[in-house]
Amino acid sequence: MQPLHDSRAFALGFLGMATNLHSNSPMLTKLIASFIGHQKANRASERSRGALELPAPEREGGEPLLRALSRRHSSREFQSKKLPIQVLSNLLWSAFGINRPKSGDRTAPSALNAQEIDLYVALSEGVYLYAAKPHRLELIAPIDARRISGYQDFVDHAPLDIIYVADMRHTLARIEGERALQYAAISAGAITQNVYLYCASAGLATVARGLFDRKALGEALGLSDHEEVLLTQTVGYPG
Numbered sequence: 068m069q070p071l072h073d074s075r076a077f078a079l080g081f082l083g084m085a086t087n088l089h090s091n092s093p094m095l096t097k098l099i100a101s102f103i104g105h106q107k108a109n110r111a112s113e114r115s116r117g118a119l120e121l122p123a124p125e126r127e128g129g130e131p132l133l134r135a136l137s138r139r140h141s142s143r144e145f146q147s148k149k150l151p152i153q154v155l156s157n158l159l160w161s162a163f164g165i166n167r168p169k170s171g172d173r174t175a176p177s178a179l180n181a182q183e184i185d186l187y188v189a190l191s192e193g194v195y196l197y198a199a200k201p202h203r204l205e206l207i208a209p210i211d212a213r214r215i216s217g218y219q220d221f222v223d224h225a226p227l228d229i230i231y232v233a234d235m236r237h238t239l240a241r242i243e244g245e246r247a248l249q250y251a252a253i254s255a256g257a258i259t260q261n262v263y264l265y266c267a268s269a270g271l272a273t274v275a276r277g278l279f280d281r282k283a284l285g286e287a288l289g290l291s292d293h294e295e296v297l298l299t300q301t302v303g304y305p306g
């Protein structure tokens with residue numbers, strides 16, 4: 068499958084933002100680097116670990132659903148402070164964890180229960196894949212990919228970026244053509260909203276982001292032809 072390089076959306080985003088840019092803006096530098104194909108991840112500044120075991124998620128508590136819905140919003144100001152491991156655990160479980168262990172079913176729906184969305188977790192110490200069954204993070208690359216997961220400046224220092232990757236091997240045999248990608252995008256949207264609601268409940272800031280360098284990010288994650296980055300989402304403490 069051809070990766071989507073949505074140059075029209077990119078150009079529109081660029082035009083929309085360029086009016087607010089100074090010539091020395093890091094965002095402008097990133098946009099230019101992206102145009103000439105030079106967006107690269109940094110080597111992680113801290114030691115990466117092969118796997119990060121997550122504590123069991125807390126499945127009770129938090130704000131009532133209707134209050135969380137009242138508070139849900141996008142934020143673009145973040146502290147660089149790291150998220151405690153328990154918060155990371157709760158967040159990923161809320162996003163797309165297993166809520167029915169007998170069947171392995173998840174907190175978000177997917178067409179034909181294909182569960183085709185993989186959550187890549189970009190931390191300062193590396194990019195990890197969220198493995199829902201063992202509920203742990205598995206190291207994919209010892210790089211700090213946050214700087215290439217978006218053009219907006221806040222993504223460089225916010226502690227967490229979730230990268231939504233559709234693995235079409237799960238759907239291609241059963242769902243035809245473009246519809247497979249549509250369904251994957253809808254599933255990613257459901258997970259995104261789970262993250263928004265968890266953040267609203269836990270007092271965290273978040274924003275879903277479609278504006279990023281798909282090629283650079285796909286290369287940094289070592290994605291194959293059947294995998295596609297759909298969306299990214301930044302999470303952290305409100306700035």
Ligand SMILES: Cc1cc2nc3c(=O)[nH]c(=O)nc-3n(C[C@H](O)[C@H](O)[C@H](O)COP(=O)(O)O)c2cc1C
Nearest residue numbers: 080139140141142143219274275276277278279298
């Ligand atoms: C698919 C999608 C892509 C988005 N891309 C970006 C983005 O690249 N940058 C950004 O700052 N916000 C992005 N947003 C957030 C929207 O701008 C935000 O949801 C919208 O302004 C409404 O604000 P609210 O979420 O606070 O209700 C995106 C949202 C969605 C659903």
